[in-house]
Amino acid sequence: MLRPTYVILFTIWRSSRCAPAFRRLHVSALEVAERLGPEDTVTANFGAFIHGVRPEQLTQKVLRRSQRMVLDSIGVGILGSTTHVFELVLQHCRQMYQMTNDISSVYGRPGTKLSPMLAAFVNGVASHSMDFDDTWHPATHPSGAVLPALLAISDMLPRNSKPSGMDLLMAFNVGIEIQGRLLRFSNEAQNIPKRFHPPTVVGPMGSAAACARLLSLDRIQCSHALAIAASQAGAPMANAATQSKPLHIGNASRQGLEAALLASRGLEASPLVLDSVPGVSGFSAFYEDYVPQLLPCPEEVDPSFLLEEQDMGFKRFPAHLGMHWVADAAASVHKQLVGSHNGNFNPAFIQDILLRIPPSKYINRPFPESEHEARHSFQFNACTALLDGEVTVQSFHPAGLRRPELHTLLSRVRVEHPNDNPANFDRMYAEVLVTLVDGDVLKGRCNTFYGHWRNPLTDNSLQRKFRANAGAVLPSDKVEGLIEIVDSLEQLGDCSPLLAQLQ
Amino acid sequence: MLRKSVTQSFGAAISSWTTDHLTDTVVRRSKRMMLDTLGVGLLGTSTPVFQTALQYSRKYEAKEKSSVWGRPGLTLPAQYSAFVNGIAVHAMDFDDTWHPATHPSGAVLPALLALAETLPDKPSGLQLLLAFNIGIEVQGRLMRFSNEAQHIPKRFHPPSVVGVMGSTAATSKLLGLSAAQCVEALGIAASYAGAPMANAATQTKPLHIGNATRRGLEASLLALYGLEGNKHILDIDSGFRVFYKDYTPTEITNGMRGGPFRWVLEDQDVAFKRFPAHLGMHWVAEAAAAVREKLLGEDPNFDFGQVRKVTLRVPQSKYIDCPFPKTEHEARHSFQFNGCSALLDGHVSTDSFTDAQIERKTLKDLLLTTQIENPEDNPSNFDKMYCEVQVQTADGRIQTARCDTFYGHWRNPLKQVDLVRKFKANATTVLSLEVAEDIVSIIDDLENIPDCTVLGSCLQTIDQSARGASVCGA
Numbered sequence: 001m002l003r004p005t006y007v008i009l010f011t012i013w014r015s016s017r018c019a020p021a022f023r024r025l026h027v028s029a030l031e032v033a034e035r036l037g038p039e040d041t042v043t044a045n046f047g048a049f050i051h052g053v054r055p056e057q058l059t060q061k062v063l064r065r066s067q068r069m070v071l072d073s074i075g076v077g078i079l080g081s082t083t084h085v086f087e088l089v090l091q092h093c094r095q096m097y098q099m100t101n102d103i104s105s106v107y108g109r110p111g112t113k114l115s116p117m118l119a120a121f122v123n124g125v126a127s128h129s130m131d132f133d134d135t136w137h138p139a140t141h142p143s144g145a146v147l148p149a150l151l152a153i154s155d156m157l158p159r160n161s162k163p164s165g166m167d168l169l170m171a172f173n174v175g176i177e178i179q180g181r182l183l184r185f186s187n188e189a190q191n192i193p194k195r196f197h198p199p200t201v202v203g204p205m206g207s208a209a210a211c212a213r214l215l216s217l218d219r220i221q222c223s224h225a226l227a228i229a230a231s232q233a234g235a236p237m238a239n240a241a242t243q244s245k246p247l248h249i250g251n252a253s254r255q256g257l258e259a260a261l262l263a264s265r266g267l268e269a270s271p272l273v274l275d276s277v278p279g280v281s282g283f284s285a286f287y288e289d290y291v292p293q294l295l296p297c298p299e300e301v302d303p304s305f306l307l308e309e310q311d312m313g314f315k316r317f318p319a320h321l322g323m324h325w326v327a328d329a330a331a332s333v334h335k336q337l338v339g340s341h342n343g344n345f346n347p348a349f350i351q352d353i354l355l356r357i358p359p360s361k362y363i364n365r366p367f368p369e370s371e372h373e374a375r376h377s378f379q380f381n382a383c384t385a386l387l388d389g390e391v392t393v394q395s396f397h398p399a400g401l402r403r404p405e406l407h408t409l410l411s412r413v414r415v416e417h418p419n420d421n422p423a424n425f426d427r428m429y430a431e432v433l434v435t436l437v438d439g440d441v442l443k444g445r446c447n448t449f450y451g452h453w454r455n456p457l458t459d460n461s462l463q464r465k466f467r468a469n470a471g472a473v474l475p476s477d478k479v480e481g482l483i484e485i486v487d488s489l490e491q492l493g494d495c496s497p498l499l500a501q502l503q
Numbered sequence: 504m505l506r507k508s509v510t511q512s513f514g515a516a517i518s519s520w521t522t523d524h525l526t527d528t529v530v531r532r533s534k535r536m537m538l539d540t541l542g543v544g545l546l547g548t549s550t551p552v553f554q555t556a557l558q559y560s561r562k563y564e565a566k567e568k569s570s571v572w573g574r575p576g577l578t579l580p581a582q583y584s585a586f587v588n589g590i591a592v593h594a595m596d597f598d599d600t601w602h603p604a605t606h607p608s609g610a611v612l613p614a615l616l617a618l619a620e621t622l623p624d625k626p627s628g629l630q631l632l633l634a635f636n637i638g639i640e641v642q643g644r645l646m647r648f649s650n651e652a653q654h655i656p657k658r659f660h661p662p663s664v665v666g667v668m669g670s671t672a673a674t675s676k677l678l679g680l681s682a683a684q685c686v687e688a689l690g691i692a693a694s695y696a697g698a699p700m701a702n703a704a705t706q707t708k709p710l711h712i713g714n715a716t717r718r719g720l721e722a723s724l725l726a727l728y729g730l731e732g733n734k735h736i737l738d739i740d741s742g743f744r745v746f747y748k749d750y751t752p753t754e755i756t757n758g759m760r761g762g763p764f765r766w767v768l769e770d771q772d773v774a775f776k777r778f779p780a781h782l783g784m785h786w787v788a789e790a791a792a793a794v795r796e797k798l799l800g801e802d803p804n805f806d807f808g809q810v811r812k813v814t815l816r817v818p819q820s821k822y823i824d825c826p827f828p829k830t831e832h833e834a835r836h837s838f839q840f841n842g843c844s845a846l847l848d849g850h851v852s853t854d855s856f857t858d859a860q861i862e863r864k865t866l867k868d869l870l871l872t873t874q875i876e877n878p879e880d881n882p883s884n885f886d887k888m889y890c891e892v893q894v895q896t897a898d899g900r901i902q903t904a905r906c907d908t909f910y911g912h913w914r915n916p917l918k919q920v921d922l923v924r925k926f927k928a929n930a931t932t933v934l935s936l937e938v939a940e941d942i943v944s945i946i947d948d949l950e951n952i953p954d955c956t957v958l959g960s961c962l963q964t965i966d967q968s969a970r971g972a973s974v975c976g977a
Contacts, residue, residue, distance in 0.1 A: 088728050115563055195745040200694065231663065231702045231711060235694035238733040238742035244691050247730075251695070258559075267555050269707035273699070279821030281658040282701030362741065 042274040042292040043282075046178065047223030050209045053298040055170045062305045063490055065312060066173050068459070069134055071466055071486045072314050073143035074107075074502065076133045079393075079469035080126030081108035085243050089125050089250065093118040104155040108473040110503045116152035117254045117261075120207075123148035124250035128199070130318035130393070131375045132469075133249070137310055137426045137453060138183040138190050138198075139321075145203030145252040146175035146210045151502070152257065153214050154495050162499075163214060165485075165492030173305060175210025175256075178226075179203065180306035181295060182274075186287040192322070192360045192423040193237055200235035200248045201286045207256020208263075217264055227269030229259035230283050240362050241376035311453040313425075314462060317391040319374075322363050323381035324449040325430035326355060330385035332444035333434050338389070347387060347405045349436050352412055355382055356431035358424070359417040367410060371396045382432055383409040393468075474501070510737040512754035513641065514686035517672050522633050529766045530950060532773070533636050535922055536599055538946045539775050540608040541572075541962065542929035543598045546779075546853070547591035548573035549932060552706050556590045556713065569617035570959040573933040577963075581617040582717045588613035589713035593662070595853070596708070596835045597779035597929075602771060602886045602913065603646040603653050603661070604782075610666030610715040611638035611673045618674050618720055620956050626677055628945075628952030636766065638673025638719075642666065643767030644755060645737075649747040655783070655820045655883040656700055663698035663711045664746045670719020671726075678723055690732025692722035693743050703822050704836035772913040774885075775922060778851040780834075783823050784841035785909040786890035787815055791845035793904035794892045801900070807847055807865065809897045812872050815842050816891035818884070819877040827870060831856040842892055843869040938964045 058066075080086055090106065093114055104119030106112040107126050114122065127133050127144030134143050150171055154163055163171075179202040183189040189198065208229035212222040232255040235248050273282040274292050284290035296303045313321060337345045357364070357378050365377035374380045374396055383406055384395045394400055421428055431445045448454045450461075457465070463483055470479045478501045485498050492498070547553055548571075557571065560583035568578030572588050579587065592598050592609035601607050615634055619626050626634070642665040646652040652661065671692035675685045695718035698711050736742040737752050744750040756764060774782060798805045817824075817838050825837035834840045834856050843866055844855045854860065881888055891905040908914045917925070923943055930939035942961050945952060 085730070088730055089725070092725060092728055194741060197694075227702060227705070228707050228710070231660075231698035231707055232695075232714065233699075234697040236696075236736070236742050236745040238736050238739055239690060239694050240741075242690070242731055242733050244694060244730060244732040247691070248694060262555065262559055265555050265558060267552065267706060269705045270701040273701045277701065277821070279657055279819075280701055280703075281699045283699060285658045285697070285699035285701075 041272060042294055043223050043227065043271055044219070045294045045297075046209075046226060046274055047219040047221075049295040049298060049303070050174055050178065050213050050222040051217070051219035053170070053174060053303060055166050057298060057302045058170065058173060058305065059308060062173060062307045063169065065307050066169060066176065067486055067489055068314070068462055069143045069176070069312055070147060070169075070172065070489065071483065072134055072462060073127055073147045074482060074486070075466035075469035076130070077107045077123055077127040077144070077148070078473050078502070079132065080129035080246075081106070081473060083126070083129040085129050085246050086122065086126045089247070090122050093122060104152040105499060105503050107502055112503070116156045117257055119152040119155070120149040120257050121250045121254040123151065124253035125246040128246040128249035130396075131245075131320055132315055132318035135313045135315070135321045135425065136180065137313075139193060139425050140179060140183060140198035140202055141249060142176045142179050142203075142206060142312075144249040145179070145199055145207050145256065146172055148250075149207045149211050149253045149257040150175070150214055151499065153211060155499055159496070162494045162496050165489040165495050165498070167214065168495050168498075169490055171210045171214040173307070174213045175206040176307060177305055178209040179206035180310070181293075182283070185292045186289050188287045188289055190424060192358065192425065194361075195237060196234050196286050197237050197240055197245070197248050199252050201233050203249060203252025204229040204233045204256045204259065205283075207253050208259040209256070211257045211260035212263065215260055215264055217260065221263045223271065224268050225260040225263035227271070227273035228262055228267060229256050230273045231269065232259070233283070234286050237362055241365070241373050243370075243372055245372065311456055313453050314451050314457050314465070316451050316457070316465065318393055318396065319381055319391065320363050320376045321425055322357070322360065322378065322428070323375070323391065324451060325428065325446045326357060326378050326382045326432065327385040327391045328446035328449045329430045329432040329444035330382040331389050332446075333432050333442045334386050334389040336442045336444075337386075337434070347409055349438075350386070350409060350412060350434055351437045352414065352435040353382065353386070353409065354414050354416060354433040354435075355379065356416045356418050356421060356433070358421045358428045360423045364415060366413065368401075371401060374401055378415070378430075379410055379413045380406075383413065386432075386434070508735050508738045509752040509754050510686055510689060510735050511682075512756070513644075513672070513689060513737060514682040516755040517637055517641070517675055517685040518680060518682040520633065520637055520676070522629050524764065525633060525636060526766065526769060529636055529768050530632060532768050533632060533639065534946050534949055535775070535919070536608045536639070536773055537612060537635065537949070538926050538943065539599055539922060540592055540612050541942060541946075541958070542926035543595065543779075544588055544592040544609075544613070545573050545933045545962065546597065546929035547594035547709075550591070550594040552594050552709050553587060553591045556587045556710070560587050567621035569620040570963050572962040573965065575963045575965055581621050582720055585614040585617040585720055586713045586717040588617070589716035590709040593709040593712035595779035595856075596781055597776055598712075599773040599775055600782045600885065601643065601773045604656060604885050605642060605646060605661035605665055606712060607639050607642050607666075607669060607773065609712040610642070610662055610670050610719070611635055614670045614674050614716040614720040615677060616956075616959055618677055620959050622677070625954040625956050628949035628955045630677065631955040632949055634673045634676040636768065637676045638669040639768055640766055641672035642669035643771070645743070647767075648752045649750045651747050651749055653884060655818065655885065657821075658700060659697050659746050660700050660703055660708070660711050662715055664696050666712060666715030667692045667695050667719045667722070668743075670716045671722040672719075674720045674723040675726065678727055680723065680726060684726045686734050687731050688723045688726035690734060690736040691725050691730055692719055693736045694732065695722065696743070697746050700822055704825070704832050706830075706832055708832065772916055774912045775917045775925070777911050777917070777925065779853055779856065780841055780851065781823050781836045782885055783817070783820065783838065783888070783890075784835070784851065785911060786888065786906045787817060787838050787842045787892060788845040788851045789909045790890045790892040790904045790906040791842045792849050793906070794894050794902050795846050795849055797902045797904065798894065798896075807869060810846075810869060810872055810894055811897050812874070812895040813842065813846070813869065814874050814876060814893040814895075815839065816876045816878050816881065816893070818881045818888045820883050824875055826873065828861065831858075831861065834861055838875060838890075839870055839873045840866075843873060846892075846894065934961070934965055
């Protein structure tokens with residue numbers, strides 16, 4: 001039995017799809033009809049973009065890059081469904097919100113369904129639970145905030161009206177693009193964050209934009225969705241490196257979805273939320289400096305998607321992005337150590353370890369005490385890579401966290417912040433200098449780790465990561481099925497096959 | 504070990520405060536806050552924003568149910584009833600205001616009542632009072648950590664910053680969380696804090712309170728299930744501090760370890776509004792009403808079409824400076840609108856914000872003559888501001904009046920009889936008079952009520968057929 005709400009949403013969605021030229025009139029539009037004209041506010045301009053951009057305006061490059069993001073995001077999400085924090089929030093949602101007709105799928109849990117918002121929440125938590133998800137520049141984790149909400153909506157829509165693969169890709173790209181644009185409104189966003197965790201600032205906005213697009217809201221509703229989402233944005237950095245950090249992405253996803261749903265019911269918010277109004281902060285509240293800019297109007301000119309110019313970083317192991325530089329640098333030292341000792345490398349040979357890294361308090365942890373802290377510790381990741389030659393998913397398991405030889409090495413680490421090493425994911429580097437007891441000094445340096453946007457993972461590497469992640473939970477036929485489906489997502493007439501493989 | 508952290512002291516205080524700590528003043532004041540909150544909440548259930556949020560929330564069901572105020576038989580999962588009831592409380596900007604500025608009760612009471620209904624052992628009225636006061640106290644303490652909080656806000660809407668923290672403190676208490684769990688709850692809640700001012704004066708503003716109250720409850724529940732956040736959330740730079748430009752946290756000594764303890768509410772009362780608009784409007788309405796009296800005193804047949812110029816001398820604050828409001832939300836945040844309404848009608852009331860009243864020509868004409876001045880000696884601060892209204896007529900006469908402290912402000916609190924009158928006027932738009940009077944009695948005797956969820960039942964009882972008997976079983 002269809003719940004009345006979904007019928008309404010379905011009707012909105014279908015009428016927009018079948019008759020794109022037909023202008024649905026409703027109260028808000030009537031009021032706003034007087035104000036039709038060039039979108040001179042940034043807020044209205046963003047609403048118009050979300051509504052008006054067309055799939056044909058997605059270039060091949062953007063399509064391909066976003067498909068890779070979708071694949072990686074699903075994989076890390078499914079792996080994340082094995083974590084403790086995921087289990088905790090799932091229990092919470094099931095306890096508190098047992099719906100009789102839950103319909104949206106939960107990653108990796110066959111038969112478990114939740115309401116769309118809660119599915120978005122838990123799947124978003126899963127995506128970020130191990131800090132394994134994608135990272136962009138300026139810094140945020142864009143996909144985990146967007147994809148879970150879109151999948152939840154897709155599950156919600158009736159069987160014979162599922163979005164096509166292209167609908168999904170378009171909405172996904174809208175969600176990514178909006179985040180990227182917002183991040184470019186300030187200089188503050190360019191550097192490793194200190195105040196607000198970026199996924200909590202731009203994530204809800206991206207999710208709201210993507211959901212508004214998938215639900216085919218009109219341009220005014222799209223603007224309101226953004227404004228409603230802004231009132232949920234912003235969580236402090238302090239909760240990074242704790243068990244709560246994954247909720248930042250989970251909440252971004254569900255709050256954006258909620259904002260879009262409320263906007264679809266007519267809720268209105270500030271029409272100037274993205275604009276810069278002296279004395280009354282909108283989205284500018286989250287930044288010390290803020291200069292918003294208009295997007296090109298998709299009806300007049302083909303927009304250039306940011307993903308075209310700025311590729312995504314994918315992680316090779318589940319830890320904060322900064323760890324990847326130091327791991328690569330330390331791994332090269334490990335290789336030298338092993339090579340020069342004929343494979344008999346003993347950590348006792350090491351007298352001193354110097355890390356030259358950018359200054360950033362929340363990832364500078366000499367003795368991490370939990371897996372969350374370890375994922376945010378230059379020292380831990382460097383020493384792990386020194387010992388093992390690499391950092392992996394298993395490095396953060398209890399055995400990996402507690403081994404005595406690691407602790408010995410940790411106690412020998414010193415840290416320097418060279419002036420030429422900025423706290424910026426586009427320009428930082430990491431250097432590892434190891435002094436041996438016999439006086440030799442071995443050095444490793446990494447400017448661009450493999451997986452960074454300047455040195456992207458090959459499709460093979462990305463798929464290997466996906467297989468390892470998804471394969472930890474799903475049977476291999478589903479794993480391969482997902483790879484195939486995502487690879488040709490833009491041609492999929494109905495995204496149901498994608499949804500079916502996630503559990 | 505480092506010095507005792509502020510966060511730790513909050514966790515310890517929340518978990519160890521007992522009903523013995525409550526003073527008569529605090530009990531009396533907080534009961535008035537509860538009564539006012541319920542009344543404005545009931546009135547708020549008639550608003551479109553409440554309807555929207557309710558429609559949306561009805562998608563969700565749960566085995567444990569909490570009452571939606573003013574909707575007999577309608578229950579939602581605790582979080583969603585907290586959400587919609589919180590929205591109702593703030594829907595018309597009619598709820599209480601404190602100094603430093605926030606709307607403290609709406610962020611706390613809805614979550615507490617919703618939670619109480621789901622607990623197997625129902626809390627008593629006294630337990631509710633304690634949890635409520637803890638939620639208020641934590642908000643008051645947090646706002647005293649910065650100078651920025653002292654002034655009319657510009658960046659983040661205060662209920663969205665401190666409200667969720669108050670809600671989590673209050674609900675943690677009702678859930679009986681340990682000190683360590685309270686610390687985690689505060690950490691988790693901080694990640695929900697903070698909404699920009701831009702959505703004030705829009706239909707979304709009430710969600711700031713609705714979200715604060717429900718997310719605080721969620722944070723407590725997650726902490727109960729073992730979720731951890733940053734245990735130093737109130738201490739470190741990247742924690743709660745991010746919402747303020749200046750920030751100096753201090754510990755709570757709750758009187759059990761030597762230091763004397765006073766509730767903030769003991770020393771700083773709240774303001775209750777007499778009409779549903781931003782607090783700043785209350786000064787300008789009183790001053791304008793006084794000018795009207797003077798004009799009519801001189802000439803009982805004075806025609807307000809003869810006004811050439813209206814000058815409002817008010818503190819500087821962009822979001823309440825709205826010369827030509829188009830919606831009820833803007834009108835509730837407009838010095839000009841409230842000043843002119845009071846000039847024309849002698850007062851501002853709930854009815855002043857209907858479309859018909861907003862659109863009337865006499866008002867619009869008067870608005871055209873209205874100008875704002877921001878004198879330097881008029882700070883953007885609810886404790887120190889004033890409003891002066893000056894009217895210049897066509898024949899050259901000038902009348903001026905000034906309001907320093909409106910009736911209802913904490914310096915000039917509403918008398919109990921007026922507070923109860925406000926409550927009844929609000930509540931009877933939805934409930935029968937008998938039930939409204941029952942609620943007044945229950946709150947009045949709250950510390951002796953064995954089961955506080957009787958309030959929830961009352962809030963849903965709109966049936967008028969039972970006369971003469973207590974309809975809530977209290």
